[in-house]
Amino acid sequence: MVYNKDKDKSDFILLINQHSGIIHKICRLYRDRPEDRQDLFQEITYQLWKSYTSFKGESKISTWLYRIAFNTAISAFRKKSPDLSYTSELPDLADEQVNDEQTARYEKLFKALQKLNDADKAIITLYLEDLSYQQIAEVSGINENYVGVKINRIKTKIQSLIK
C-alpha cells in the first residue's frame, strides 16, 4: 500500500476542524491567558499530528484525541510568562443562537470548571462530552468503578462553586 502524506494531512485537517471546539475548551480550562491558550492549541495540534500516523485505530478516534489533548495540557512545558493574571471578560462563544442569559450561565460554569484541579477538569470534561464510564476509564487510566465516584464528587464541587 502506498503511503500518501497529502491525503493524511487533509484527513487530519478535517479531523481538527471537526474537533476544534473541544480542543478550544480544553485550552480554556487549562490556561488563563489568551496567548497561552493559543500556544496550547498549537501544541495539542502538533502532538496529535505527530501521533496521527502511528494511530492504528485500536481505540476510537475521539478517545485517542482526548488522551493526547489532556496529556499535552497537563504535562507540556510552558513558556515563561510574566505573573500577570488576565481574565477575559468577553464571552468565548460563537455569536449564533446565544442570548445574554445563556452566555452568563456559560461563563459561570466555565469559571467554576477552571477552579477544579487538573485531574478533575479532565474527568468532568470527558463526562460532559458524553463518554461512557468505560471510555473515561480508558482515557484517564483510573478504574471504571471509581469513575462514577469521582464524577459525583466533582459534580458536588461544581455545584458549590457555582452557588
Added chain:
Amino acid sequence: MEENELKSLWKMPTPDKKTNEEIIYMLEEKHHPVLKEIRTQITIEIVGFSAFLLCYFSAFDGATKPFYINLILIFSILASLIHNLYGYRLSNRPVDGSDILNSLKNGIRKTKIYGFRSIINRLIFTSGLMLFFSYNIKFTPSKFYLLAGAIIAITLIQIILLNKIWKKRVQKLKEVLVGFE
C-alpha cells in the same frame, strides 16, 4: 445547576475555528511556540561553545596544559550540549503512555531523571571549566582557600536552585497524579 443544563451549556459552540492554513502552520516543528525558544537557546549555546572550543587552545593556553586537562574541558562542554539536546527531545514528547495516568507516571520518572542529570551536568561543567582555568596557577594559601570557598559556595547555590526548580516541576506533576487517585 441541573445535570442537563451543565451538559447543554458545555456543548454551546465556540468561535475559534482555524483555517486550513493555520492548521498546516501548526504541524511544523519549527513553528512550535515552546520548542522554538528552546531551539534558539540551544543554537546560541552550540555556536558559543563551538567558538570557544575552536579558539581556547591558543587563546587560553590550552597548548601549555596537559592533554587530560584539555580532554576534561572538552568533555564537560560536550556533555552540557548533549544534555540540553536531550532536554529538547524530552520537551518534544509530553505524551508517553497508553492513558493519562500512565503518561503522568512516565513524565514524573523522566523529569526526575532529567533533573538529577541537570545537577550532575552542572557540576561537571563548572568543575571542568574551573580545573582548566586554574591549572598552572600558583596560589598563596590564603588566596587558594578564599577562591576555593567562593567556588564551592557558588556551585552549591547553583545546585540548590536547580534542585528547587526540578523538585517544583516534579511536585506539580505529582499533584495532578494524586488528583486522579
